[in-house]
Amino acid sequence: MSSAARDASPAGDKPAFLRIDDVVKDFGGGAIAVNHVSIDIAQGEIFALLGSSGCGKTTLLRILAGFETPTSGRVLLEGRDIGGLAPYERPFNMMFQSYALFPHLTVWDNIAFGLKRDGMPAAEIGERVGAMLKLVQLERYAKRKPHQLSGGQQQRVALARSLAKRPQMLLLDEPLGALDKKLREQTQLELVNIIEEVGVTCVMVTHDQEEAMTMATRIAVMSEGKVLQIGAPGDVYETPATRFVADFIGNVNLMEGSVEVDEPDHAVVRCTDCTHYVGHGITGTLGMAVGVAVRPEKISLQAAEPAGAHEPHNKVKGRIKELSYFGSFTVYHLELQSGAVLKISESNVARHRESALTWGDTAWASWPPTAQVVLTQ
Ligand SMILES: Nc1ncnc2c1ncn2[C@@H]1O[C@H](COP(=O)(O)OP(=O)(O)O)[C@@H](O)[C@H]1O
Ligand SMILES: [Mg+2]
Numbered sequence: 001m002s003s004a005a006r007d008a009s010p011a012g013d014k015p016a017f018l019r020i021d022d023v024v025k026d027f028g029g030g031a032i033a034v035n036h037v038s039i040d041i042a043q044g045e046i047f048a049l050l051g052s053s054g055c056g057k058t059t060l061l062r063i064l065a066g067f068e069t070p071t072s073g074r075v076l077l078e079g080r081d082i083g084g085l086a087p088y089e090r091p092f093n094m095m096f097q098s099y100a101l102f103p104h105l106t107v108w109d110n111i112a113f114g115l116k117r118d119g120m121p122a123a124e125i126g127e128r129v130g131a132m133l134k135l136v137q138l139e140r141y142a143k144r145k146p147h148q149l150s151g152g153q154q155q156r157v158a159l160a161r162s163l164a165k166r167p168q169m170l171l172l173d174e175p176l177g178a179l180d181k182k183l184r185e186q187t188q189l190e191l192v193n194i195i196e197e198v199g200v201t202c203v204m205v206t207h208d209q210e211e212a213m214t215m216a217t218r219i220a221v222m223s224e225g226k227v228l229q230i231g232a233p234g235d236v237y238e239t240p241a242t243r244f245v246a247d248f249i250g251n252v253n254l255m256e257g258s259v260e261v262d263e264p265d266h267a268v269v270r271c272t273d274c275t276h277y278v279g280h281g282i283t284g285t286l287g288m289a290v291g292v293a294v295r296p297e298k299i300s301l302q303a304a305e306p307a308g309a310h311e312p313h314n315k316v317k318g319r320i321k322e323l324s325y326f327g328s329f330t331v332y333h334l335e336l337q338s339g340a341v342l343k344i345s346e347s348n349v350a351r352h353r354e355s356a357l358t359w360g361d362t363a364w365a366s367w368p369p370t371a372q373v374v375l376t377q
Contacts (some may be wrong), residue, residue: 015079016040017201018064018169023073025059025225033059034070035225046195046202048212051222052248057205060222061171064203065094077168093167095175101146101157108133108142111160118165132160135194151179152187159191163198170195172204176211188214209249213237221245237295242377246293253296253342259288268313269374273336277313279369284376291375296345298371301332301357306366315366318342320359332357334365 018041025034034056041047049057062068064075066087074081082090101110111132115125133139136156146154155176162170175191176184192215195202206212212219213233220230221244229241240246247254257271262282269276269292276292284290300306306315321341322333327348334342342365357363 016076017043017045017078018203019074019076019079020060020064021074021076023060023063023075024071025056025063025068026071032225034063037073037220037222037225037227039220039227039230041201041203043201044196044199045217046192046204046215048216048219049203049205049222050207050209050212050219050248052207055222056225057207057222058173061094061173061203061205064169065092065171066090067094091168092171093162093165093169094171094173095158095162096173101154101161103146106143106145107138107149107157110146110157111164114161114165128164132164135163135197136160150183152183152190155179155187156190156194159194163194163200167200170200170202172202174205174207176206184208184211185214191215213249221248223248239373240293240375243291243293243375246291246373246375251296251343251345253294253299255292255294255340257290257292259284259286259290262286266369267374269372272338273340273342274316275313276372277310277369278372278374282374282376288376293373293375294367294371296331296343297329297347299342299344299365299367301334301344301346301363301365303357303361303363305364308366310369314369314371315364316342317362317364320357320361320363323357323359332363334363 020037020039023034023037024032026032037060049060051057059068063070066085074083076082102113105113108129111129112125115128133142136159138153138156141149141153146157149157155178176187179187188211204215216233218230218232219236221228221236223244229236229245236245237249240249243254246252255271257269257276259267259282260270261268262284264281266280267278267282269278269290271292282290308314316336318334318336320332321335324331329345329347332344334344336342344365
């Protein structure tokens with residue numbers, strides 16, 4: 001999670017660079033595509049709209065670009081309502097999901113295309129295209145046609161084409177959707193480096209949570225047209241606000257239970273297979289139904305019953321039902337008494353682990369009182 005440290009929440013006193021103010025888009029016919037969305041984006045941010053297919057990401061991006069008119073709500077750029085501006089009047093560039101380069105044009109001409117159309121003097125175009133080629137490290141490929149490039153290189157040409165006009169804001173719709181997994185991961189970091197070097201503010205759309213976590217300074221998690229949570233990648237991962245977000249971002253064990261103790265400094269939640277000692281208060285009511293989320297990497301697994309500081313809480317016995325080896329880590333599926341399965345991920349630091357646990361073994365899972373997130377929504 002390289003980006004977790006790059007905190008770029010908009011400064012409190014400065015007006016947001018881009019303000020999405022209570023935007024609604026209703027196409028009619030039932031579901032509302034964008035449902036009262038408000039987001040402030042700071043200058044220089046790489047902001048990700050994250051959610052599964054159909055949740056309204058592209059519609060919101062198209063509203064920003066001016067290709068779609070909101071049913072209600074406003075879009076403000078540096079405090080100025082840009083609702084009345086046509087797409088070409090906005091200092092934005094949108095790179096579409098299928099960024100189709102012109103196949104008959106060279107890389108150089110693809111990048112120069114929009115500048116020529118704008119009537120920029122030839123010398124200036126030459127300079128600008130040269131700088132863009134350098135930026136995306138494709139200087140040696142200027143005379144090639146798109147089909148003579150790899151997928152990742154084509155993607156970089158598309159990016160150079162989008163940046164050539166020096167937009168104040170770059171809008172990316174699933175920018176890496178056309179690339180396979182390995183290439184996508186590599187290109188994510190290249191893309192971030194280029195965007196940061198240019199300093200352009202960026203709103204990107206993706207359904208891939210790893211992509212959002214890797215690339216974005218902040219993420220808005222969307223579902224059914226609504227924003228469920230906005231935060232830095234680390235915040236959204238470590239303190240999800242709802243069951244949906246906990247489940248959507250990364251792997252999680254989600255247990256349902258009720259609040260048994262609720263003090264200012266700790267709480268106890270009883271679930272079917274175990275009880276949780278949580279190291280903070282919940283400020284709910286006793287007996288209240290809550291969800292408890294625990295990430296697999298925050299749980300440890302051992303053969304003997306652990307003697308914890310919070311007996312008899314935060315541990316559970318089970319039988320290892322599945323074991324998947326991923327190289328750098330192993331995921332265990334521990335079947336509990338109720339039949340529920342607890343996922344536990346252990347990093348493989350040592351090459352051979354002593355007393356390695358395996359299929360069918362009885363084992364104990366345990367976790368610290370900081371591992372849980374208690375969810376009321
Ligand atoms: N032009 C349109 N007319 C009617 N409905 C649309 C139109 N564009 C999108 N929608 C609907 O709005 C919802 C959100 O779509 P979209 O923004 O494309 O989602 P996403 O990009 O998150 O996959 C979907 O239910 C989609 O069918
Ligand atoms: Mg889309």
